[in-house]
Amino acid sequence: MTLILGRKEGMTQLFREDGSHVGVTVVAAGPCTVTQVRTSDKDGYDAVQLGFFDVPEKRVNKPQGGHFKKAGSLPKRLLREERLSKPAELSIGDQVTVQAFELGQLVDVIGTSKGRGFAGTIKRHGFSRGLKTHGCMNYRAPGSIGASAYPARVFKGKRMAGHLGAKRQTIKNLEIVRIDTDRNLLFIKGAVPGARGSFVQVQGAKTGVKTKGGGK
Amino acid sequence: MSLLDEIGNELGKDRLPACHVGDTVRVHYLIKEGDKERVQIFMGTILAIQGRGIAKSIVVRRIVQGEGVERIFPLHGPRVKDVEITRRGKVRRARLYYLRDRVGKQTRVQELVGEKARRHKAIEEAGHAQAARTENTAAAEAADENADPEPAAVEV
Numbered sequence: 001m002t003l004i005l006g007r008k009e010g011m012t013q014l015f016r017e018d019g020s021h022v023g024v025t026v027v028a029a030g031p032c033t034v035t036q037v038r039t040s041d042k043d044g045y046d047a048v049q050l051g052f053f054d055v056p057e058k059r060v061n062k063p064q065g066g067h068f069k070k071a072g073s074l075p076k077r078l079l080r081e082e083r084l085s086k087p088a089e090l091s092i093g094d095q096v097t098v099q100a101f102e103l104g105q106l107v108d109v110i111g112t113s114k115g116r117g118f119a120g121t122i123k124r125h126g127f128s129r130g131l132k133t134h135g136c137m138n139y140r141a142p143g144s145i146g147a148s149a150y151p152a153r154v155f156k157g158k159r160m161a162g163h164l165g166a167k168r169q170t171i172k173n174l175e176i177v178r179i180d181t182d183r184n185l186l187f188i189k190g191a192v193p194g195a196r197g198s199f200v201q202v203q204g205a206k207t208g209v210k211t212k213g214g215g216k
Numbered sequence: 217m218s219l220l221d222e223i224g225n226e227l228g229k230d231r232l233p234a235c236h237v238g239d240t241v242r243v244h245y246l247i248k249e250g251d252k253e254r255v256q257i258f259m260g261t262i263l264a265i266q267g268r269g270i271a272k273s274i275v276v277r278r279i280v281q282g283e284g285v286e287r288i289f290p291l292h293g294p295r296v297k298d299v300e301i302t303r304r305g306k307v308r309r310a311r312l313y314y315l316r317d318r319v320g321k322q323t324r325v326q327e328l329v330g331e332k333a334r335r336h337k338a339i340e341e342a343g344h345a346q347a348a349r350t351e352n353t354a355a356a357e358a359a360d361e362n363a364d365p366e367p368a369a370v371e372v
Contacts, residue, residue: 010220013271014227019246019295026220185223 002100003082003203004029005052006186008111010196014177014187024177024187027109029202031184032096035071035079037088046084050096051076053199078199098184106173106208111193111200115166125159169193173208224270228292234339235274237262237312238305238325243276243289244297255297258287261325264311274299277315279323284316304328304336 006029013021036049053076057065060075068075071092090096101107121127121142130138142161146154171192178187192200235241243258260278263286267273273290289296305325315323328336 010218012220012224012269013290015290015292015294017294019293021290021293026223028219180223183219 002096003050003080003201004096004098004100004186005032005050005078005080006030006200006202007053008192008194008196008198008200009185011191016177022177022189023191024189025109025192027186027188027192027200027202029184029186030095030097033071033073033076034090034092034094034096035068035073035076037090037092038081039087046087047081048084048088048090049079049081051079053077080201082203097181098179098186099181101176101179101186101202101204103176103179105176106205107176107188107202108170108172108205108208109174109188109192109200109202110168110170111198113165113167113169113193114195116164118162119164120161121159124161124164127159173205221269224292228270232272232291233299233301234336235262235265235299235301236305236307236336237265237310238307238328239301240303240305240325241274241276242300242302243274243287244300245289246295246297258289259302260285260287261305261312261315261323263313263315304333 006027009026009028011023011025013023015021030052032050032052034048035051038045038047038049040046051068051071051073054074055077057075059077060068065075073093116123120140122129122140127142129140130136132139145158145160171190174192175189176186177189179185180187186202188202194200233241239262241260241262244255245258246253247256258276258278260276263275263277265272265274266288270292271290272292273288275286275288277284277286279285289299291299304327306328307325312325315325
């Protein structure tokens, strides 16, 4: 499994060799610096910690500053760990770039979805709406939320209106359509969570099988 | 220029045909038949221009055996070899969807003649002469500016 951190730049479309077009999300990914290596001896598990997006020193507090100083890197905005099953091959200060990925590879993308605020049941859970006309008063209301005398309460987990979005979300098995090594860009087929400019994690697909020749 | 526009410029075609809504065009489209490839020509009226940058596409409508046929061509698509403009249309809308409800002679779009047509033609020819991408975008912008205001000279 490979991990890289990046920012979502936006969506556009590309053409494949056969002339078909494909909607892609452009992610400016890496280069990420290894800021810490976890070992099973010391930490109980093997992992590498990656840092992404330089920030000025005054933006980090003292403990964080010390952490980056130890790693010998500039302060970073985002730190994420990649769990490994065997001891890490990378060491502190190493760079991870988009070259860690290959064309046609399937990846999982993790990001924070756009916040929708307090949303009703239709938007949040896909409930049906009532009739617009014929005197119907139940347009976007949730309907019955349970029986009466028994159980005399509303069950836990009942889907209701509430806060939607602004939540960590994973989209699995997206294909890498194009890699721009000069500008550190990944072109990922389909949509990924979050607004433009938001941070995302791109990692090798957990379940997907890599396809040859770009998925076609 | 934003990063996405930049990418679109790099990956897209250098020059796009200077086609407008209402024009009658011949689209040269590469089709695959088994192993063979050949160019098919689809001739019709541009109903709409959608998208921008590399995603720009045109909707072309024609009547085949009494049945309306609409096809959408991505202008930057590698299969769209050429878009020939055979006739300029004089239109006052950005989307000519009202043509869908019409049959027979009513489906025709009036031809654009006069000063404006000459200007369009000049821009197109200038576009042909200039292979460089940057100059073309400038020409396209000039075309937009010319197309924008509806001058009093429209009365021909």
